[in-house]
Amino acid sequence: MTAGAAPGPEAEARALIRRLYALEEGPMRARAAARALGAVEPERAAELIAALARRGAGEARGAMAAIGQALRDPEPDLPYAWRADLYAVAAGRGLAEVTGLLVAPPPRAPWRPPRDKADARLAHLTLGHKKALARAHRDPDLLARLAAEGEPSVVRELLRNPQLTEPFVVRIAARRPCRPETLRCVVESPRWRTRTAVALAVVRNPYAETELALKLLAVLPGAEVADVARDGALHPLVRAVAARLVAGRAG
Known part of the structure; x- marks a missing residue:
């Protein structure tokens, strides 16, 4: 130079x-x-x-x-x-x-609330009670039930629970169907958003906002990005950007 x-x-x-x-x-x-x-x-x-x-x-x-x-x-x-x-x-x-960091097309799979999402154990609880349980409870079965409901405000508190492990959060991020807002909660969590397995689960979830998936692509290892590029269940733009990243890194 x-x-x-x-x-x-x-x-x-x-x-x-x-x-x-x-x-x-x-x-x-x-x-x-x-x-x-x-x-x-x-x-x-x-x-x-x-x-x-x-x-x-x-x-x-x-x-x-x-x-x-x-x-x-x-x-x-x-x-x-x-x-x-x-x-x-x-x-x-x-x-x-x-x-890919500047566009936000809709998710590949549109979210539709299930017809019957009631959980008998949780049905009598208020939203505030669920959030309190999510934040501090230790029972893995109860935490799994709260996660399965997918209420974003509850999941946000759940992600702060010190009992949570990375595999548990990966299951939340990989759940289908899943509300896009719930996946955004995962991405916005300082504790979890930089974990490779969590980021990959969000990217490969067709219910994730395309904007989020595109922003996470660049932090994934090469093999995972190549898998994303071949995943026909994902948004075409996500696959195209993944393929571009693979080619760019190879070059």
Whole structure:
């Protein structure tokens, strides 16, 4: 690199990973990601995000999660005109891993409430009582029943229960049919959203909002992304972005 030349996207990606990992995971990290992206032109931002996506799971996981959050939330550092330019650049260059973070088509499988979802053991409980049980109860059978109902506000409390294990959360994320709002609760949980198995279960659930699945794709390992690309039950856009990621990482 010549003196004074701007760093390439790979170097910028490494620097951004280091900067974001120095911050607490959550809103603070997302705001820092928004400021970092907003400080450069959309052309450079598109290359930077694509470089991060090519790095796959591991060190880039937290950075991609923060960028996904920043692009989803109304951040003053990323006005809609800037986002529109980012989309245009990424679309023109075929960077599906970037455009996928900016679109939100409906889920592949539309959610329809079941005709009979009553659980005899839970039928007499109020919503507040269910939330309290979900937050602190130890009975695995009861927790499983609460999870099976899929009420988002209850699941949100359930995800805070210290008794929960990763396999239990994976079962919640993989349940079909499942309300999209319930899957969003899983993704928004700081404790669980960066777990590879949990993220994969959400991505492979056809009831997940496509926006969420696209944002999680870039943090999955290569073999899992390749499986997503071949999964005919998923949204065509999710499969297309997965295939693009596989090709980009191979290159």
